[in-house]
Amino acid sequence: MRLELREISKRFPGVLANDKISIAADRGQVLGLLGENGAGKTTLVNILSGLYKPDSGQIFIDGEERVFGDPAAAIHAGVGMVHQHFMLVPVFDVVEAVALGAETVSGPLNRFDRTAARKRIVELSEQYRLNVNPDAKIESLPVGVRQRVEILKALYRKSDILVLDEPSAVLTPHETEELFGIIRSLKATGTTVIFITHKLNEVLEVADQIVVLRRGRVAGTADPKTTTRQELANMMVGRDVELIVPKGPAKPAAVVLKLSNLFVRDDRLEMAVRGIDLEIRAGEIVAIAGVQGNGQTELVEAIVGLRTIDSGEITIGGNHVEKSTPRQVSDLGVAHIPEDRGRDGLIAYMSVAENYILDTYHRPPYSKRGVLNRTAVNEKAAKGVKDFDIRTPSIHTMASSLSGGNQQKVVVAREFSVPVQLVIAAQPTRGLDVGSIEYIHRRIVEQRDAGAAIVIISTELDEVLAVGDRIAVMFAGQIAGILADDDATYENIGLLMGGAAAGEGQAA
Amino acid sequence: MKTLRSFLSRAVVPGLSVVTALLIGAIVIVLTDLENLSKIGTDPVGAIFGAIGGVGRGYGAMLSGAFGDPGRIVAAFQSGSPADIATAIRPLSETLVAATPLIFVGLAIAVSFRTGMFNVGGDGQFLLGALGATGAAVALQPSGLPSILVLVVSVIVGTMFGAAWGFIPGFLKARTGAHEVITTIMLNYVGAQVVFYALVSTFVQQPGSGQPISRPFTWVDVPPIVDLPAIRLDWGFIVALIMAGVVSLLLFRTTKGFELRAAGFNMTAARYAGMSAGGSMMLAMAISGGLAGMGGSFVVIGTIGQLSLDISGGIGFNAIALALLAALRPSGVVLAALLFGALTTGGKLMGIQSGIPFDLLFLIMALVIMFVAAPGLIRSIWRIPVRKPPPEVATMSQGSAGTV
Numbered sequence: 055m056r057l058e059l060r061e062i063s064k065r066f067p068g069v070l071a072n073d074k075i076s077i078a079a080d081r082g083q084v085l086g087l088l089g090e091n092g093a094g095k096t097t098l099v100n101i102l103s104g105l106y107k108p109d110s111g112q113i114f115i116d117g118e119e120r121v122f123g124d125p126a127a128a129i130h131a132g133v134g135m136v137h138q139h140f141m142l143v144p145v146f147d148v149v150e151a152v153a154l155g156a157e158t159v160s161g162p163l164n165r166f167d168r169t170a171a172r173k174r175i176v177e178l179s180e181q182y183r184l185n186v187n188p189d190a191k192i193e194s195l196p197v198g199v200r201q202r203v204e205i206l207k208a209l210y211r212k213s214d215i216l217v218l219d220e221p222s223a224v225l226t227p228h229e230t231e232e233l234f235g236i237i238r239s240l241k242a243t244g245t246t247v248i249f250i251t252h253k254l255n256e257v258l259e260v261a262d263q264i265v266v267l268r269r270g271r272v273a274g275t276a277d278p279k280t281t282t283r284q285e286l287a288n289m290m291v292g293r294d295v296e297l298i299v300p301k302g303p304a305k306p307a308a309v310v311l312k313l314s315n316l317f318v319r320d321d322r323l324e325m326a327v328r329g330i331d332l333e334i335r336a337g338e339i340v341a342i343a344g345v346q347g348n349g350q351t352e353l354v355e356a357i358v359g360l361r362t363i364d365s366g367e368i369t370i371g372g373n374h375v376e377k378s379t380p381r382q383v384s385d386l387g388v389a390h391i392p393e394d395r396g397r398d399g400l401i402a403y404m405s406v407a408e409n410y411i412l413d414t415y416h417r418p419p420y421s422k423r424g425v426l427n428r429t430a431v432n433e434k435a436a437k438g439v440k441d442f443d444i445r446t447p448s449i450h451t452m453a454s455s456l457s458g459g460n461q462q463k464v465v466v467a468r469e470f471s472v473p474v475q476l477v478i479a480a481q482p483t484r485g486l487d488v489g490s491i492e493y494i495h496r497r498i499v500e501q502r503d504a505g506a507a508i509v510i511i512s513t514e515l516d517e518v519l520a521v522g523d524r525i526a527v528m529f530a531g532q533i534a535g536i537l538a539d540d541d542a543t544y545e546n547i548g549l550l551m552g553g554a555a556a557g558e559g560q561a562a
Numbered sequence: 563m564k565t566l567r568s569f570l571s572r573a574v575v576p577g578l579s580v581v582t583a584l585l586i587g588a589i590v591i592v593l594t595d596l597e598n599l600s601k602i603g604t605d606p607v608g609a610i611f612g613a614i615g616g617v618g619r620g621y622g623a624m625l626s627g628a629f630g631d632p633g634r635i636v637a638a639f640q641s642g643s644p645a646d647i648a649t650a651i652r653p654l655s656e657t658l659v660a661a662t663p664l665i666f667v668g669l670a671i672a673v674s675f676r677t678g679m680f681n682v683g684g685d686g687q688f689l690l691g692a693l694g695a696t697g698a699a700v701a702l703q704p705s706g707l708p709s710i711l712v713l714v715v716s717v718i719v720g721t722m723f724g725a726a727w728g729f730i731p732g733f734l735k736a737r738t739g740a741h742e743v744i745t746t747i748m749l750n751y752v753g754a755q756v757v758f759y760a761l762v763s764t765f766v767q768q769p770g771s772g773q774p775i776s777r778p779f780t781w782v783d784v785p786p787i788v789d790l791p792a793i794r795l796d797w798g799f800i801v802a803l804i805m806a807g808v809v810s811l812l813l814f815r816t817t818k819g820f821e822l823r824a825a826g827f828n829m830t831a832a833r834y835a836g837m838s839a840g841g842s843m844m845l846a847m848a849i850s851g852g853l854a855g856m857g858g859s860f861v862v863i864g865t866i867g868q869l870s871l872d873i874s875g876g877i878g879f880n881a882i883a884l885a886l887l888a889a890l891r892p893s894g895v896v897l898a899a900l901l902f903g904a905l906t907t908g909g910k911l912m913g914i915q916s917g918i919p920f921d922l923l924f925l926i927m928a929l930v931i932m933f934v935a936a937p938g939l940i941r942s943i944w945r946i947p948v949r950k951p952p953p954e955v956a957t958m959s960q961g962s963a964g965t966v
Binding site: 358360379380381383384390392397398399400401402403404408411412413415416420421424425426428 | 832
């Protein structure tokens, strides 16, 4: 079906989230909706799915105007949503999860007709090559399959227009490829797909037309056949962006971080890191690539003193830190950018200034005989905010009210506010937009050039390739290989990340 | 000016909660005023005015019961007679007396909530503090030391008893993950039994009484602030105010307080930043228990002068409500405690003078707390625009979650 949004506007207190946005997609077309965080993508999607009512503007489906009072109306009109965070009941099996809310019933007691539902689900799964086992429990399924269950849910409700909100955020590169395959088969059967993302490669690969949003407006449209990544990035940010931060060749010096035959267990006491040997030198960036859950988290926690190691050795600048506390490690000049900044890197309900001193509050000049020196805190925090271009109304603003990019800048500013010899950055740009990524990469390269040893843990191949001087790929708790220079290609890394084809289930 | 404005904006919801609760209280007074209700058919105007008059008399009595009669206070000071002055300011002083333990325990709860611990054990910590102070006072009786020295030692011992009683749940949570809501509630019962056991021991029990009450403290007292007959207000109140200042400084001006708050808001981030989350829990609970214990010490030695099981009167639970009403701010705790103190002392006179049952006060207090807990309700009744949720809300929701 043809979908058209005409001059949609939506205002929230203080923000014009959507300002006369018009987009249109024909039957069987994939529309890539590209934009930074806060560009208004989610608001637009929520309007389309009936969660919000637009202040003005119209929605047309096949030329007929539709008004969605609630999500049920949107579903009825054939608009199916696959949210970024899945809405599935973990203990249900696929049939139950898909049919929930749209059950076929029979008999006087309205008994759920499982056989009929299962039959349709199997048919749909085959038709679109979704490859989903209808009897598997949701909780036992890898993330990629759960997403296909969400797509099944939409198809089961006879959606002709499918909206995918940041669908690749949780997927491995391989799963993303599979998703694109599914999108193409949907397209072939006439489904209209709205594909929302901030990743440039993806729209270029799968979209038929691209609409770029910036600050609530349509910043421009592009044809994937003729446009370039650079052009799209500039359109998204509104200025010339460097997708790959320029950096000179690494000048590796003395070994700073040395891991020898390191074994670490995870929370379930299973061995997550299985015998890693790695040396990281001053003045180089080693990117650790790998699909989430291959021991990277445990490795980082072991290095920074948050997790007891099973066996092996860790030295930082020659000091053994196997038994050190996080503070002792930090006092050696180790900056740690945690992978989940909201949970581990920031205290949402403390101010920017308080977050700025979160791991240095006990040192001078912030602390004097146990008393906080507020003047020093405020001065340093104000300087950090200025140096790192943190967009905040004030240093006393709660960290929770900052955007993701600015929150991450607070973390990075704090970690780089004292001299460091080692930087451990886990997923430093996850969920950030192009502009913030550029900024944070630039700062990390600066630290390298100033002589720090840098470890970046990332699941994003683009990031790994853009900043890593050497790339170590982790798979199943081990280093599957270390690549540099010409060997470091998309394909080689992807192969190592996936491990052997048989080991795939393990990785997820 | 800016601080005044931010104070006012913070006080809007609690203030309107009190007003709304009083309005509903007035409706209840009218609906239970059977005399005027029965006249509504025959003499509607008289009935309406009668009912309004009843509300006015009741709340009037409550006001003068809580703060005294201004005219009388002025006259008493003009006459200069100590007896007259004492009678005139007695209601106000009783309000402050009632507020004193509420300030201590309210601060205790505020500290624990600010640091992510849901301390429901204020009662037990208060009782144990009272027991510690009693034990020290009784032990020091034969020494013949000056009253003031006995007092100081007793308060210190009482505070330590309360701190120890608070430390136990903190320790259990830090080491084993035991949830503090369960452990503090259970320790309330254990504490009451410990106090009961002590009260029937020959060491503490009032000789010859056979009741679970201690010897009356004739050899030690908390000095009164003004030396007038029948005025019970003592230095415990001043110490309570000082503790409010100390707690405020501790939480917001020291590195320790920074650690405690950080761990309370987000334990994992605190750990990542190199703080000891377990240590914070234990320290926070010990401070919290210590404040409650100090309150118990002053009440038992000063206000009541004798230890019995009913001195706590559920203060640990009232203090939770009070701390929430105060938005977990030390200055707010003082104001909220004064409000609760005024309602209880004023309620007594209202009961005597206007025949409205004292129990109405529990209704009003409960409504105040309910409204404070449901700010959205107050905002919609009074049509106040929504602001960002205050951080306290987050403390509350995170307070019961997570362990080491």
